[in-house]
Amino acid sequence: MRDQLEYWSVVSVRAVARRLPEGLVRAWGAMLGLMFYAIDRPHRRVTLANLEQCFPNRPAHERRAIARATFSHFGQVLLKLLTFSALTPEQMIERAEYEGDEGVRLAYATGKGVLFFTGHFGFWELQALAHAVKLRPIGVLARTLDNAPLNELLERMRSKTGNSVIYRQGAVRRVLKLLAAGEGVALLIDQHLHSPDAIWVNFFRRPAATTSTLAAIALRTGAVVIPVFALPLPGGRYRFIYEAPVEPPAPDSPDAIREFTQRCTDVLEMHVRKHPELWLWMHRRWRDSPMPETPGMFPKAKDEEK
Numbered sequence: 403m404r405d406q407l408e409y410w411s412v413v414s415v416r417a418v419a420r421r422l423p424e425g426l427v428r429a430w431g432a433m434l435g436l437m438f439y440a441i442d443r444p445h446r447r448v449t450l451a452n453l454e455q456c457f458p459n460r461p462a463h464e465r466r467a468i469a470r471a472t473f474s475h476f477g478q479v480l481l482k483l484l485t486f487s488a489l490t491p492e493q494m495i496e497r498a499e500y501e502g503d504e505g506v507r508l509a510y511a512t513g514k515g516v517l518f519f520t521g522h523f524g525f526w527e528l529q530a531l532a533h534a535v536k537l538r539p540i541g542v543l544a545r546t547l548d549n550a551p552l553n554e555l556l557e558r559m560r561s562k563t564g565n566s567v568i569y570r571q572g573a574v575r576r577v578l579k580l581l582a583a584g585e586g587v588a589l590l591i592d593q594h595l596h597s598p599d600a601i602w603v604n605f606f607r608r609p610a611a612t613t614s615t616l617a618a619i620a621l622r623t624g625a626v627v628i629p630v631f632a633l634p635l636p637g638g639r640y641r642f643i644y645e646a647p648v649e650p651p652a653p654d655s656p657d658a659i660r661e662f663t664q665r666c667t668d669v670l671e672m673h674v675r676k677h678p679e680l681w682l683w684m685h686r687r688w689r690d691s692p693m694p695e696t697p698g699m700f701p702k703a704k705d706e707e708k
Contacts, residue, residue: 435477
């Protein structure tokens with residue numbers, strides 16, 4: 403019953419939001435986010451603690467303003483996904499500015515596939531949708547929601563423009579298949595991990611358990627690694643940025659996976675420092691102490707493990 407209630411609540415919100423002007427959708431999302439800032443004390447405390455650790459020289463009132471802006475932003479992220487996914491491809495193009503997309507075409511031309519990465523930053527979900535319209539469909543790595551009906555709805559939205567959603571079970575095999583075909587795969591690299599493929603790198607000068615999957619697959623396949631970031635623009639438009647590819651470490655590097663992961667994390671940190679209000683500060687990114695030896699492991703497909 404709870405799953406159905408959540409599902410129909412989202413469906414109802416989507417039905418209303420799709421009929422509202424862009425300004426009202428933005429205001430509704432901001433209000434929703436600020437409401438959670440007011441009532442969600444645990445996540446508010448995590449947000450303020452993270453900001454204090456990462457921006458110790460900023461006054462407390464500035465950190466509180468960033469925290470409020472962060473909650474406001476993620477309220478908008480939710481509603482914008484519901485409305486943007488309902489647009490036609492032509493309408494998506496009208497609302498988008500693409501920066502660096504020519505470099506993506508060059509990356510595809512190598513024939514080794516492209517790995518796109520970002521974090522819970524800006525409007526990352528919308529960039530994946532718009533990428534398929536402007537360039538070509540990609541595989542999107544995602545975690546399955548506990549609410550099955552809601553997960554099905556989210557998958558339909560994510561695949562609206564032709565993208566495929568790749569869940570953890572059998573993910574490596576599907577990713578390798580797409581890259582071998584010269585296609586692209588997108589993933590997030592900013593969540594804390596407990597899994598065996600976690601590797602410790604510095605994020606805001608603090609050790610953070612980070613997925614090594616991106617670097618491991620890139621080193622194994624030779625796929626081009628491109629950072630992507632989606633920024634809001636006035637009038638309900640977006641700038642979808644494709645950075646220059648992250649260069650892999652030297653082949654003889656003694657710790658290539660960690661070095662590559664650190665380089666990718668540094669690019670993400672650069673954008674978060676520029677626009678801190680657009681990142682997910684309410685996530686407990688630095689929750690554990692680093693272990694002395696966490697080299698990261700390439701996750702094997704099931705057949706390879708046998």
